[in-house]
Structures are given as structure tokens and as C-alpha cells.
Amino acid sequence: MSRSTMPRPIMAPWPLVMLAAPLLPFAAQDGAALYLPQLPVALALFALTVATILARRLPGSALGEALLLLAGVAAAYAAPLLLLNQGNALAQAGGLWIYVAGATLLLWRVLALLAGIAGPVRLAGPALFGLALVMLWEILTRGFQVPTILLPPPSLVATAFAANAADLWDDFRQTVLISVLRGYLIGCGAGFLVAILADRVPFLARGLLPLGNLASAVPVVGIAPIMVMWFGFDWQSKAAVIVVMTVFPMLINTLAGLQSADRIQLDLMRSYGAGYWRTLAMLRLPCALPFLFNGLKINSTLALIGAIVAEFFGTPVVGMGFRISTQVARMNLDVVWATIAVAALTGSLLYGALALAERHVTAWHPSFRKR
Amino acid sequence: MPAAQPAPLTLVPPAADAAPRTIVDVRNLTLTYQAADHPVYALSDVSLSISKGDFISLIGPSGCGKTTLMRVVADLEQPTSGEVTVNGMTPEQARLKRAYGYVFQAPALYPWRTVERNVMLPLEIMGLPRADRQQRAREQLDLVGLSGFERKFPWQLSGGMQQRVSIARALAFNPDLLLMDEPFGALDEITRDHLNLQLTRLWLGTRKTCIFVTHSIAEAVFLSTRIVVMSPRPGRILDVIDCDRDLPRERTLDIRESPEFQRIAHRVREGLMEGHSYDD
Numbered sequence: 001m002s003r004s005t006m007p008r009p010i011m012a013p014w015p016l017v018m019l020a021a022p023l024l025p026f027a028a029q030d031g032a033a034l035y036l037p038q039l040p041v042a043l044a045l046f047a048l049t050v051a052t053i054l055a056r057r058l059p060g061s062a063l064g065e066a067l068l069l070l071a072g073v074a075a076a077y078a079a080p081l082l083l084l085n086q087g088n089a090l091a092q093a094g095g096l097w098i099y100v101a102g103a104t105l106l107l108w109r110v111l112a113l114l115a116g117i118a119g120p121v122r123l124a125g126p127a128l129f130g131l132a133l134v135m136l137w138e139i140l141t142r143g144f145q146v147p148t149i150l151l152p153p154p155s156l157v158a159t160a161f162a163a164n165a166a167d168l169w170d171d172f173r174q175t176v177l178i179s180v181l182r183g184y185l186i187g188c189g190a191g192f193l194v195a196i197l198a199d200r201v202p203f204l205a206r207g208l209l210p211l212g213n214l215a216s217a218v219p220v221v222g223i224a225p226i227m228v229m230w231f232g233f234d235w236q237s238k239a240a241v242i243v244v245m246t247v248f249p250m251l252i253n254t255l256a257g258l259q260s261a262d263r264i265q266l267d268l269m270r271s272y273g274a275g276y277w278r279t280l281a282m283l284r285l286p287c288a289l290p291f292l293f294n295g296l297k298i299n300s301t302l303a304l305i306g307a308i309v310a311e312f313f314g315t316p317v318v319g320m321g322f323r324i325s326t327q328v329a330r331m332n333l334d335v336v337w338a339t340i341a342v343a344a345l346t347g348s349l350l351y352g353a354l355a356l357a358e359r360h361v362t363a364w365h366p367s368f369r370k371r
Numbered sequence: 372m373p374a375a376q377p378a379p380l381t382l383v384p385p386a387a388d389a390a391p392r393t394i395v396d397v398r399n400l401t402l403t404y405q406a407a408d409h410p411v412y413a414l415s416d417v418s419l420s421i422s423k424g425d426f427i428s429l430i431g432p433s434g435c436g437k438t439t440l441m442r443v444v445a446d447l448e449q450p451t452s453g454e455v456t457v458n459g460m461t462p463e464q465a466r467l468k469r470a471y472g473y474v475f476q477a478p479a480l481y482p483w484r485t486v487e488r489n490v491m492l493p494l495e496i497m498g499l500p501r502a503d504r505q506q507r508a509r510e511q512l513d514l515v516g517l518s519g520f521e522r523k524f525p526w527q528l529s530g531g532m533q534q535r536v537s538i539a540r541a542l543a544f545n546p547d548l549l550l551m552d553e554p555f556g557a558l559d560e561i562t563r564d565h566l567n568l569q570l571t572r573l574w575l576g577t578r579k580t581c582i583f584v585t586h587s588i589a590e591a592v593f594l595s596t597r598i599v600v601m602s603p604r605p606g607r608i609l610d611v612i613d614c615d616r617d618l619p620r621e622r623t624l625d626i627r628e629s630p631e632f633q634r635i636a637h638r639v640r641e642g643l644m645e646g647h648s649y650d651d
Contacts, residue, residue, distance in 0.1 A: 262479065264475045264476070264477055264479045265479050265481070267447050267473070267475065267479075268473070268475065268479050269496075270446075270447060270466070271445055271447065271466060271471070271472075271473045272469060272492075272493050272496045272497075273466055273467040273468075273469060273496075274496050278496060282492070282495075282496070283481065286481065286483050362483075364482040364483040364524060364526070365482070366526075369526060
């Protein structure tokens, strides 16, 4: 790692705003403001953070400095949580919030240092950023006593997650593994096959495109209750909603992709006496791959939305949409948030997996070359 | 760039005294198509006969139908009237029998295939066994001086190298006829000279019949046994110049300084000026 021996950039002075923190109260108990010297735990943590800033040039590498400063940030984020556990009120604690704000600016420095390091350490940056957001969410909602109906702290969501793990797993299986997967495969597959058909038989394209456009323009909340009437409460109606939503994007993307081969490349295939199917397999489909992946990625998020919305209109008593609608009615917002977390994670993982596959399969495409 | 020392694929003895076999025969070819408001005469009453082993250049200003003529021979374009035979067959039969290799203006390589697999493409379509395909691809890449680039992707190569890959691809299935549509038009002059030299050696080594579209006079005179001068509106043949009498078959770049070369080039230029109206 020759890069770690390079001179590190000078730290911006902004984290030093925290030096103003001791002038203001750090907590309040029974209406009386408490200052830093009266709170030994907070004092120790504050001293630790300041010490890490002062000692930041001692480690020999950027990674060392990042880890040291990270300890200072962690101390600052731990302070409000520890004070809350001791029964302090923090809504008026100006000094403490200045301390937390300064530490967040210090985190900026940590992330900048990590981004400059080559190798897998770089991946730690985004992860730390996400973790810090969750920590701030926890600290702010609890520190300012935000009603849990409006926004529960992540710890409460995590507790709800653990307490309802069995239900959430059943919901996941019903919604994602059964409805979404089947609807997605049927929808994308149908869109692809219809596109090939429309390409082979041009008058079909003229007839089908307006029809598909019409179907995809129908709002999902309009079509979902009808599909539940037609196909019943189980996965079939959800898959039907997903198929209606995903066929058209896949159809258009595939058609556009099939048109993307160059005239000259098509002439080449013709000069070899290659027929329609061989030209399709050896030239036009490879050309269409970037478009196909676009369709698949768009549909991966559409499918999840379609399934969850459709479940609002009737399910066997399981499923993410069912869970959200019933738990909202019971004011169990923590369970709702846990379900949302599962849905968001699932969507991101699906999308990420497709993006990775795309990068692998179309490494030749100009947007990925030489990376 | 390694200097090309092409090893001839098939050594053909110099043509016997018997009348050379006609490979391409074009008779009274006319091709018109309907533009927005008026018909365009792309080719008008064109007749041309090309013998085995000939290197024919079609030269003329843009719009004179030289590319169209070649595309008709390749069955990529349908004539309005007239007759074309390729190896005694209709162009369509010839195309389906893979009688010709076509080199386009752009390399038209498939970016998802390596250089080697690009050259193997026509062989795959023809259903050759894998080992055979690979061996032939290697031979052809060696012939155009690209050994060692088999595993590269086309977009990792320079423009001149890409065009050489496309020539190797056209030669891979050993067609008798090679059709080249301004293959070096987009390249700089130095690369172009180099490739011209390689091409003339390649042609001497393999004795393929070549039709070559260009609008460079020097290139046409340097490469050809016969030069066909064409003019636009309507596309027609003005002059056919025989280079074989005055220039040796084996040519080097310094031949371009010789008086014979200059005389032929002058005649080509005269022909081009005669057919070209400068009103538009």
C-alpha cells in the first residue's frame, strides 16, 4: 500500500466547533441544567474525542488516523445514549448537540480518508455512512422524544423485527418468494417473447404496442382490486398485477434493443447467408442485452410495489402489504417500519444482483469498458 | 506493429495461357430507387466482366454508384433491371454458398467477441468444428500480422488493426472473391500505405479475385490490375484502365514515383474530371 505513505490532506477546522460545547448544558434532570463537569461519563467521552483529534497525526497511515478518529466519533454518538439511560432529558442540551454535530463533521474526515485508500477498505466508507445515519436517527428521535407514531427509533424497529421475525419471514416468503418471483418471471418472460413475436410479425407490433401502453397506464390501485376479484386472494392475483405492470417495460426495452444492431453488422450476417434466428442469436440479442437489463432492473422494483399494493386488497392473512395495512390500523408503526425495512432491503438486493449480473455479462459495453 | 511476412495460404501457379475464367459478370445493370420527389438513377446500364485473379478498383466521386454496384454483386441490393452472375450463379445463390467475403467501410466487429472469435464468426455459421475454426482464425490473423492479439477485444485495438481483423474475418472461410468497400477510408495516410502494401502481398499470395471501392487515385493505381472509373447522376462506367501492362504485379510503395504510375494516375484523374460537373 504505497498510497498510505502519501502525505495526508490537512483536516478542515469545522469539527473544532465542539470546543464550544462545554459552555452550554449537556443534559437536564428534573428541570435543572447539568454542565459537563457534573457528568463524569460525558466528560470522559468528550475528553476522548478531543484527544483523538489532537493525536490524529501520530498514526503512520491514513487508515490509522481514520480508525483513531472513528473512535472519537463513536464516543460522541455513545454520549447521548448513555445520558438517556441515566434518566437525563436532552431536548434542551445545547452543548451535547454541538458535541454530536462536531463529531458528525469529524466523521466526514474519516470517510474522506477511507475513500483515499485503495483496496477493499474503500467499501467500509458507504457502510459507515449508513450506520452513522441510523445512529443519528436513533439519537435524535430519542433525544427529542419524537412520538413513535411519527417515527420510531431504529432500536424499536429492531425490537419489533426480532419479536415478529416469524411473521416477517412468512410475509417475505408469501410476497417475495411466491408472488413477486413468479409474477416477475412471467411478466418479463412474456414481454420478451411478445417482443420477439412483434419483431418477427411487424403488424403485431403496431397492434400490440398501443394495447400494452394502455395496460401499463392503468394505475396499479385501479387494477389490483379487479385482479383480486378475477384470480382470488392468493398469489395468482398478485402475480397478475405484476404481469400487467412489467410486460410493457420489458416489451419496449426488448424491441428497442433488437433495433439497436448496426445496419453494417446486419449486412455482414446477411453476407454469410445467416437466417433470421441465427442473426437473432449471434448478433441482435447480444446487442439488445444492455436494453434487456434495463427492463429487468426497472421491473424488479415495479414488481415489489405491485405485489405489496395488490395485497392491500385481499390476501390470505399473510404478506407484506397485508402486514402494513393491518398494523397501521392498530398503530403498531414499529412493525410497519420493520416490514418497510424488509421490502427496501429486498428491492435493493434484487436490483444490486441484476446490476452485478449486467456488469458481468455486458463487460464489453462502452459503459463498463476498462473498469 | 510487426511487419507482415504473409505466408501464402494456397499457392496458385501463374495463370495458364487459357482464357481466364470469368468470376463476376455484370450486364446492362440498372438500379433506380424512388427518393422523396424524384427517381434516383444509382446505376445506369452498367456492364463489367471480372476474371479470376483480377484486382478491380471502382473509383469515382460520391454518389457514382460504386458501392451500390458492389452491393448488387453481394446480393445486399436488388437491381431494377440487368443481369449479374457470380461464379455462374445468381448473386443470391452465390451469397448462400458463401462465395465472397465482404469488408465494409467500418470494421463491424462484434464488441462482445474477442478478436479471434470475431474471425471465427463466419466459420461458426458454416458449422466448422471448433479446433478447425481456431486453427483457421490463427492462420488468418497471422496473415494480417496480428498474431498475439487473439484474446484482445476489438475496442482495445487501433482503427487500422480493427480493419485488418475484418479482412482476416473475410478471408477466414477462404472465399474466391473478396469485396472491399473503402476499407481504409477512415485511416490516416501512413497506416493506409502500410495496409495497401500488406493487401497487395496478400493478394499475390492468395490470388483471390478482388473488387475494391475507393476514392483515392493513388490507392487504386497501386493495388489494381484494372481500374473502373465511374461518374454520378446517373451512375455509369466512364473508362476501364488496364494497369497490368505497364506495372509489374509485385509492387512496392516506391513504384508510385515511376512515370508509368504517374501516367495511369493522370488518366484516372482525367476520367474523373470529365464525369464530374462542378455546378453542384
